Amino acid sequence: MACVSPDGKPTESGTKMLRALQSGLGSPEEVANETGLPLFRVRSGLRELTQAGLADQKEDSYKLSDKGAELMK
């Protein structure tokens, strides 16, 4: 897992992506621009964060899930 550690906590890159989602950015391209991470890493990472329940996906856009929002408080 690249964005979520085995203990369920986001890694540094995962936290960057969650922070970008928290600021209202939603597409992988926007998150990549904001975080400076390569687009392929962001696409893979957002998929992983979604599987971990920290983000929700709707078509090509992502947002923080309730669990993700709680974590980012």
Add this chain to the structure above:
Amino acid sequence: MEEIGEPIARMPRIGEPAPPFEAVSTHGVLKLEDFKGSWLILFSHPADFTPVCTTEFIAFSEIHPELQKRKVELLGLSVDSVSSHIAWVRNVQEKTGVKIPFPIIADLNKEVSLSYGMIHPGQSKTETVRCVFIIDPDQVIRTILYYPLTTGRNMDEILRIIDALQTTDKNKVATPANWRPGDMVVVPPPNTQEMAEERLQQGYECVDWYLCRKKL
């Protein structure tokens, strides 16, 4: 009676869509589609902790900034485990100071290797040979290079191919032998007699109607 061996996977070819994959890597689970919109160099190496591969990974890392300028991503692959990859890249950094900035697929079940024709049993039945697949932003295979286990790859040539592909795509031209950025390019040959006659009037540097060069 003919011996039945392992089924040989169909080799991918230039101009065809790159075979899709989903694979564990040193940067997490990656799919081919994650690279859509970027150029991608997918390359295989025989094994971690081997001398020629180590020199290649250092060399790929050295050209990584140049590839980034050209919007090209790198993705390595071997049939080693992700733990082996992590240990190797950490060792390379510790011993040489070079950080490997790109992901490496751990293709333990050989799924990706077989779909890309990276295992050549005449060389090794257990390791991937040194393959390079250059995949364009639409995920079409544009170049395939195969090197034997004993020959390390040439990074200048890989960069040159990227420059040539991007130049030909942008300008609808071709590049001659040993072309380098800034050199003259080849104008595509005319398809009709009328076009051939017109070609000679268009101010190109022509050897004859079928071989004309121009500056970009």
